Amino acid sequence: MLNSARNSVARVGKIGQSICMIALFTTRNIIACEGRPARKFPKVPGARILNDKTILDTINSPWSAISQRSFWGVLNVIFNKYDESRVKAVGPDRACAEWLLRCGASVKWKDRGSWTKDYNSLPTTGGKKLNKIEEVDATDSAVMHVGFKHFNGCKHLRRIVFHKASYLTDEALEELPVLKATLKELQITSCGNISADGLRHLKKLVNLEYILLYDFPKIKDKDSLLKELEEALPNCAIYFPYSLAKDDPSLK
Secondary structure (H helix, E strand, O other): OHHHHHHHHHHHHHHHHHHHHHHHHHHHHHHHHOOOOOOOOOOOOOOOOOOHHHHHHHHOOOOOHHHHHHHHHHHHHHHHOOOHHHHHHHOHHHHHHHHHHHOOOEEEEOOOOOEEOOHHHOOOOOHHHHOOEEEEEOOOOOOOHHHHHHHOOOOOOOEEEEEOOOOOOHHHHHHHHHHOOOOOEEEEEOOOOOOHHHHHHHHHOOOOOEEEEEOOOOOOOHHHHHHHHHHHOOOOEEEOOOHHHOOOHHHO
């Protein structure tokens, strides 16, 4: 789970540095409010801002596990924050891409063959009319339900992969039906916070043609859930193998 947030920091560069400084300060206050003395962060002689390595070295210092969880929790909420003014300024697809890349995901644009994985590689030309998200790979990302509002207005998004997305929850899947007009393919795998109730929200994605699901520790009766999904989505090929088959290359 911590790796998802660390990857996010590395991808957003200077923006990540600034946000991390805010999160460090906020987390320090959280720890103090919880009744534990706040530790002083190491000083960086001659440095005006912390670089990524210093931030991560600080996080890996002898903090308690609770302190680290507090830090990454604050950081992920900041990365997932929805900014309506930003959406109006750059359009829903660009704003959505910025959110996804902040959280460590990748996007593929309509009519472009390559993936954008680095926040600093976002297109600088094309504007609202040309840059449309077509695919999302949120493998090992830190996307959270509070950020799923960014999907509103993305009218060309046809495929999403959520694999080892540690912060993905049932609440997030409840937001996915905003994409029901265009979403054709969906993978949700090895996401430990997802329950049967969360996957039931997929029944509203009536235009899905392909779903891949596996490795959900919270789901005990896989067969009955699969039957329920198949009845709701008769035109969709749904693959829901047992977790033992999760590394089968034919499933990817």
